[in-house]
Amino acid sequence: MSLKSLPLTDELHAYLVAHGAAPDEVVRELMEETRAVLPAEAEMQVAPEQAALLTFLTRLVGARQAVEVGTFTGLSALSIARGLVDGGQLTCFDISEEYTSVARRYWARAGVDDRVELRIGPAADGLHALPHERYLDFAFIDADKVGYPVYWSELVPRMRPGGLIAVDNVLRGGRVLAPQDAGDRAIAAFNDEVLADVRVDVVMLPIADGLTLARVR
Structure with missing residues (x-):
């Protein structure tokens, strides 16, 4: 038996999604609209199994305060918001009014718009302006790859002990083994x-384009 993760055919991936938390009508339509309206950018949307995992992880840590860096059309934020405890709040950072206008509509349809605060502007500045205390329960990084070290440096000191950071696209389609551009090299x-960060316990998972989970000590 192989010790590596099983390669996924389209059929096996569909089976996996169907036997996890399968997308509901709102998620399906958000994914479909993103592919139809933004076909060149649609790959920036998280995979359906990632969306389900984000809800699961948010619930697992009992998140009340969460942050997302990179929102796009809103699927990951919707998933995190669904996992928050009652009265929880998700703060999202993005630079695109166009992409996030789609997100706002689907957050409203899903009934989570009251849990999401969207801040348009450079995420580094927005994160730096957050309270300088360890209050965050969950964070998700999925924005410009060159900016990851800055986002990490701003988030880790603000995470409570036991808080969880999820980081997307850490395999770059396998190009981390032989970086081809600035994004690859940055990741x-x-x-x-x-x-090497002694403040966290880390596992990297082969989900979609690679997902790192870091538990803050």
Whole structure:
């Protein structure tokens, strides 16, 4: 038996999604609209199994205060917001009014818009302006890859002990082994930085384009 993760055919991936938390009508329509309206950018949307995992993890840590860096059309934020405890709040950072206008509509349809605060502007500045205390329960990083080290440096000191950070696209389609552009090089260096960070316990998972989970000590 192989010790590596099983390669997923389209059929096996569909089976996996169907036997986890399968997308409901709102999620399906959000995914479909994103592919139809933004076909060149649709790959930036999290995979359906990632969306389900984000809700699961948010619930698992009992998150009340969460942050997302990189919102796009809102699927990951919707998933996190659904997992928050009653009265919980998700603060999202993004630079695109166009993409997030789609997100706002689907948050409202899902009934989570009262839990989401969207801040348009550079995420580094927005994160730096957050309270300087360990109050965050959950964070998700999925924005410009060159910015990952800055986002990490702002988030880790603000995470409560036991808080969880999820980081997307840490495999870059496998190119972390032989970086081809600035984004690849940034992620390869970032992965090494996270591995050496004594403030966290880390696991990297082969979900979609690679997902790192870091538990803050």
